[in-house]
Amino acid sequence: METFNQNIFPKGEKAPSEYFSGGTAWVKILKPNEDELHCQIGNVIFEPKCRNNWHTHDGGQILIVTSGTGFYQEKGKPAQVLKEGDVVNILPNVIHWHGAGPESEFTHIAINPNTQNGVVNWLEPVTDEEYNNL
Amino acid sequence: METFNQNIFPKGEKAPSEYFSGGTAWVKILKPNEDELHCQIGNVIFEPKCRNNWHTHDGGQILIVTSGTGFYQEKGKPAQVLKEGDVVNILPNVIHWHGAGPESEFTHIAINPNTQNGVVNWLEPVTDEEYNNL
Numbered sequence: 001m002e003t004f005n006q007n008i009f010p011k012g013e014k015a016p017s018e019y020f021s022g023g024t025a026w027v028k029i030l031k032p033n034e035d036e037l038h039c040q041i042g043n044v045i046f047e048p049k050c051r052n053n054w055h056t057h058d059g060g061q062i063l064i065v066t067s068g069t070g071f072y073q074e075k076g077k078p079a080q081v082l083k084e085g086d087v088v089n090i091l092p093n094v095i096h097w098h099g100a101g102p103e104s105e106f107t108h109i110a111i112n113p114n115t116q117n118g119v120v121n122w123l124e125p126v127t128d129e130e131y132n133n134l
Numbered sequence: 135m136e137t138f139n140q141n142i143f144p145k146g147e148k149a150p151s152e153y154f155s156g157g158t159a160w161v162k163i164l165k166p167n168e169d170e171l172h173c174q175i176g177n178v179i180f181e182p183k184c185r186n187n188w189h190t191h192d193g194g195q196i197l198i199v200t201s202g203t204g205f206y207q208e209k210g211k212p213a214q215v216l217k218e219g220d221v222v223n224i225l226p227n228v229i230h231w232h233g234a235g236p237e238s239e240f241t242h243i244a245i246n247p248n249t250q251n252g253v254v255n256w257l258e259p260v261t262d263e264e265y266n267n268l
Binding site: 008009030031035036037038039041059060062064065066084085087089091092109111113114 | 142143164165169170171172173175193194196198199200218219221223225226243245247248
């Protein structure tokens with residue numbers, strides 16, 4: 001197993017509250033979407049209970065979980081519990097959300113490839129009823 | 135600053151010795167290049183002095199340094215010292231190498247987007263003379 005230093009990225013900026021609910025998330029862009037790599041990478045920290053809205057990515061997304069416990073759910077499927085070291089592969093146009101567990105902060109690196117096709121399409125929030133019934 | 139657990143990925147497999155020199159590197163594939171995300175992600179651990187050959191990526195590459203001290207060098211430019219939290223953006227077809235410092239293990243996540251264009255083109259090793267004169 002590999003050793004990570006415990007403090008490697010700044011916390012970043014507050015995520016926009018119209019696309020996150022249940023608490024605050026923090027986003028630090030590690031690689032902006034600005035060149036022919038057509039790729040954007042960010043580190044996202046979710047406070048306990050915080051999750052993003054249902055959404056899709058035109059070019060897909062990969063999540064690498066680096067700390068805490070959280071959830072990933074695709075529309076119409078059961079939620080998956082995520083913990084550090086887990087990798088989630090999200091195909092283009094799959095409706096999904098991710099976020100923290102009710103009692104744990106949760107952090108992942110989010111990699112968006114193929115940004116020439118688009119980055120994210122935000123949909124409705126994950127309701128308390130949906131979240132609390134997981 | 136964000137907290138990482140200290141042990142999140144398995145060490146993986148030995149990297150092929152024809153493309154690495156000065157020591158052993160270990161590669162754990164986190165996301166295989168197998169779907170329409172056109173993206174491959176691996177965690178790479180370099181023992182001290184170990185570096186990869188000069189090489190290029192047809193689709194570019196992003197490195198996220200997670201532990202240790204290492205080097206990144208593009209052909210014809212001075213080497214850069216890398217430490218945890220650093221992100222390196224490598225444009226397509228830029229001749230470069232990366233690896234550990236002489237006395238430090240070095241680990242990065244390597245993200246290869248745009249793999250429909252190709253992944254890697256290996257060139258000649260970084261000689262001891264090149265490495266020792268950094």
